Amino acid sequence: MFQGLTFEPFSLPEGAEAIRADVRRFLADTLDPGDLPNSDFNAGDSAEFSKKLAEQGWIGMTWPKEYGGAGKSFLERYVVTEELLAAGAPVGCHWIADRQSGPLLLKFGTEAQRQQFLPKIISGDIFFSIGMSEPDTGSDLASIRTSATKTEGGWILNGSKIWTSYAHTNHYMVTLVRTEPPSENRHAGMSQFIVDLHAQGVKVTGIRNLSGEEDFNQVFFDDVFIPDEMVVGEPGNGWEQVISELGYERSGPERFLSAFRVMVEFAREIEQNPSDEQLALLGKLTAHLVTLRRMSITVAGMLESGKLPITEAALIKDLGNTYERRVPELVRLAAVNNPSRRFVDTLNECILHAPSFTLRGGTREILKGVIARGLGLR
Amino acid sequence: MNEQQQLIKDTLDRMLTDLCTADVVDKAEAGTFAKKLWDALARTGLTVAGLPEEAGGAGGELEDSLLVIREAARYAAPVPLAEHFVAGMLIAGQGGKVGEEILTVATGAFRVDSSGRLVGAGEAPFARWCDRVVLVADASGTAKLCVIPVSDLRVEEGGSLAGEPRDAITVDTTPDGNAVMSTGDDTADRLQLMMAAVRALQMAGALEAVLELAVRYSLERNQFGRPISGFQAIQQQLANLAGEVAASTMAAHAVSAAFRDLNQVDIAIGKARIGEAVSSGTDIAHQVHGAMGYTREHTLNHRTRRLWGWREEFGNEREWQVLIGRAFLEGGADNLWGKVTVRR
Numbered sequence: 001m002f003q004g005l006t007f008e009p010f011s012l013p014e015g016a017e018a019i020r021a022d023v024r025r026f027l028a029d030t031l032d033p034g035d036l037p038n039s040d041f042n043a044g045d046s047a048e049f050s051k052k053l054a055e056q057g058w059i060g061m062t063w064p065k066e067y068g069g070a071g072k073s074f075l076e077r078y079v080v081t082e083e084l085l086a087a088g089a090p091v092g093c094h095w096i097a098d099r100q101s102g103p104l105l106l107k108f109g110t111e112a113q114r115q116q117f118l119p120k121i122i123s124g125d126i127f128f129s130i131g132m133s134e135p136d137t138g139s140d141l142a143s144i145r146t147s148a149t150k151t152e153g154g155w156i157l158n159g160s161k162i163w164t165s166y167a168h169t170n171h172y173m174v175t176l177v178r179t180e181p182p183s184e185n186r187h188a189g190m191s192q193f194i195v196d197l198h199a200q201g202v203k204v205t206g207i208r209n210l211s212g213e214e215d216f217n218q219v220f221f222d223d224v225f226i227p228d229e230m231v232v233g234e235p236g237n238g239w240e241q242v243i244s245e246l247g248y249e250r251s252g253p254e255r256f257l258s259a260f261r262v263m264v265e266f267a268r269e270i271e272q273n274p275s276d277e278q279l280a281l282l283g284k285l286t287a288h289l290v291t292l293r294r295m296s297i298t299v300a301g302m303l304e305s306g307k308l309p310i311t312e313a314a315l316i317k318d319l320g321n322t323y324e325r326r327v328p329e330l331v332r333l334a335a336v337n338n339p340s341r342r343f344v345d346t347l348n349e350c351i352l353h354a355p356s357f358t359l360r361g362g363t364r365e366i367l368k369g370v371i372a373r374g375l376g377l378r
Numbered sequence: 379m380n381e382q383q384q385l386i387k388d389t390l391d392r393m394l395t396d397l398c399t400a401d402v403v404d405k406a407e408a409g410t411f412a413k414k415l416w417d418a419l420a421r422t423g424l425t426v427a428g429l430p431e432e433a434g435g436a437g438g439e440l441e442d443s444l445l446v447i448r449e450a451a452r453y454a455a456p457v458p459l460a461e462h463f464v465a466g467m468l469i470a471g472q473g474g475k476v477g478e479e480i481l482t483v484a485t486g487a488f489r490v491d492s493s494g495r496l497v498g499a500g501e502a503p504f505a506r507w508c509d510r511v512v513l514v515a516d517a518s519g520t521a522k523l524c525v526i527p528v529s530d531l532r533v534e535e536g537g538s539l540a541g542e543p544r545d546a547i548t549v550d551t552t553p554d555g556n557a558v559m560s561t562g563d564d565t566a567d568r569l570q571l572m573m574a575a576v577r578a579l580q581m582a583g584a585l586e587a588v589l590e591l592a593v594r595y596s597l598e599r600n601q602f603g604r605p606i607s608g609f610q611a612i613q614q615q616l617a618n619l620a621g622e623v624a625a626s627t628m629a630a631h632a633v634s635a636a637f638r639d640l641n642q643v644d645i646a647i648g649k650a651r652i653g654e655a656v657s658s659g660t661d662i663a664h665q666v667h668g669a670m671g672y673t674r675e676h677t678l679n680h681r682t683r684r685l686w687g688w689r690e691e692f693g694n695e696r697e698w699q700v701l702i703g704r705a706f707l708e709g710g711a712d713n714l715w716g717k718v719t720v721r722r
Contacts, residue, residue: 008379009635280700286702
């Protein structure tokens with residue numbers, strides 16, 4: 001078989017499972033029953049909720065104790081995140097800092113950066129965005145034009161980033177910029193900066209998405225001074241840093257659970273008197289879900305043991321995104337007559353967010369290219 | 379895969395490459411049993427790899443047999459490995475023993491009357507090439523496991539759309555006393571579940587082969603001056619196929635793990651999910667192969683026709699999906715997630 005397609009079975013260890021009941025109890029106590037839960041990690045944000053989660057020790061929980069982390073395993077974190085998503089908790093504020101920015105700093109950042117940022121991420125006091133895409137740069141990330149020139153003690157940053165979720169409410173943005181002009185090696189000469197979103201010369205403009213919400217933005221940099229201390233790792237190392245995040249970014253439960261609340265509300269609609277057609281649909285969707293989850297946990301195990309499963313992660317994201325887009329489409333046609341308001345609202349929320357599922361974190365087309373490379377086709 | 383299983387896989391790969399050629403598969407479909415292949419598998423103990431020694435098996439792990447069944451399906455091996463194993467499991471479960479004889483299982487309606495006469499009809503894969511058939515009969519409310527010589531049955535030859543023997547059998551005989559054993563009430567269900575599980579594993583194996591064939595063909599076939607693998611349209615299709623195959627590989631692992639306790643829901647998930655992968659996977663593989671794959675000559679069809687047969691046997695996707703849906707709905711909507719996370 002092809003490398004990257006083997007998916008040797010792996011189960012969450014008992015130690016990781018032990019935390020599940022605690023998370024469920026916390027969610028039952030904390031979530032407002034009046035809210036309409038949404039399993040899309042980007043669909044709800046509450047700084048208050050993130051703060052409460054931090055008090056439990058569940059932000060940055062895998063990070064070393066010296067920074068305030070709990071030193072837990074990546075698999076324990078897996079349990080926490082999947083429970084949050086399945087319950088539809090508003091995780092938008094801390095999600096990126098917890099999943100991506102903190103681990104980035106741990107792996108590539110300076111000691112001073114770790115000491116400055118990690119404890120405050122862990123305490124739920126600062127949140128991060130990711131600045132990668134630009135108005136003329138989407139999937140072709142190496143074509144970015146936002147650039148910085150060297151100056152005394154730092155860099156002068158100019159350009160613009162787009163689709164940056166929560167840049168209007170978050171505190172910092174890890175931003176991919178050109179620190180050298182493009183050369184033959186188009187992946188060279190890029191760096192990641194930690195940009196203070198309230199610094200002079202930074203302007204954040206909201207963009208309304210199709211559902212009418214303003215959760216993403218365009219961020220403009222007009223001669224923004226970035227001190228040397230805010231360069232992540234070594235200048236010029238940006239591309240390698242971005243690539244190293246992909247396994248974590250693409251294989252997690254957020255890549256197939258976004259529509260989960262639709263399944264729950266569908267189950268609620270039919271639980272009294274299900275037809276065989278409705279049971280078959282629920283069975284089909286759960287068969288996919290259970291299988292995707294097993295794949296995702298397998299990759300979590302690989303990540304925990306230090307592997308870098310790029311193809312596997314792309315496969316999970318592509319399959320998972322395809323699945324979570326199909327859920328509302330199939331469920332709407334199998335629903336009961338006179339559905340409840342709650343069901344309709346949950347379904348509509350999902351339909352309105354669904355186009356983003358197969359775009360964010362690598363489009364469907366980019367993922368298929370990664371998989372094709374794994375098959376030896378390119 | 380442990381060391382023992384790697385050894386089994388390597389041995390099996392060599393044996394099947396030599397003895398399970400396209401010609402052998404074609405001849406089997408035309409009615410000639412692949413005796414050399416079966417004898418070689420039997421001689422090395424691969425036909426009973428996972429059965430305990432006291433039951434006449436090779437004394438390996440259960441998973442060893444499941445691996446053999448899955449790997450053999452990559453080659454479309456036209457022999458009753460899966461049926462022989464399930465029959466052996468049932469016999470071993472009664473404290474019985476398997477020998478040199480080739481076994482299969484039958485499903486249908488069978489009963490034993492008060493005088494000990496066994497009557498009924500059903501279907502038994504490969505019956506015409508087997509020595510004995512294992513079936514479950516009802517004796518006034520209690521279940522009996524019967525091991526009946528094929529020579530005592532009326533066998534009406536039939537075939538699946540893959541040309542695999544799916545013979546109709548009729549029985550009206552008074553078996554020897556030791557050929558009829560009292561068994562648990564759930565034995566007929568166990569037989570059904572085991573067969574659904576091995577079919578799921580066979581599908582997973584054949585799907586892997588289908589992906590390999592499609593990728594290889596795309597690299598070899600030139601159009602517009604370059605291999606068709608260079609076209610994004612083809613790459614995307616093959617990436618989709620790879621996704622379905624990866625999912626079915628994962629589901630097959632879960633089926634293997636569920637086999638020991640015959641966990642119904644996990645086997646159902648495997649059969650249903652892998653069955654779905656067959657529909658989209660074979661579609662893509664054939665499209666990539668173009669007209670060449672539509673010929674009887676190309677070996678792709680040995681796999682795809684079997685896949686289309688196996689997805690239907692022992693419960694198709696829809697039948698299992700209803701069962702899965704019911705299992706997950708039990709306990710209500712708010713317990714749905716809890717039912718997902720208990721599936722390890």
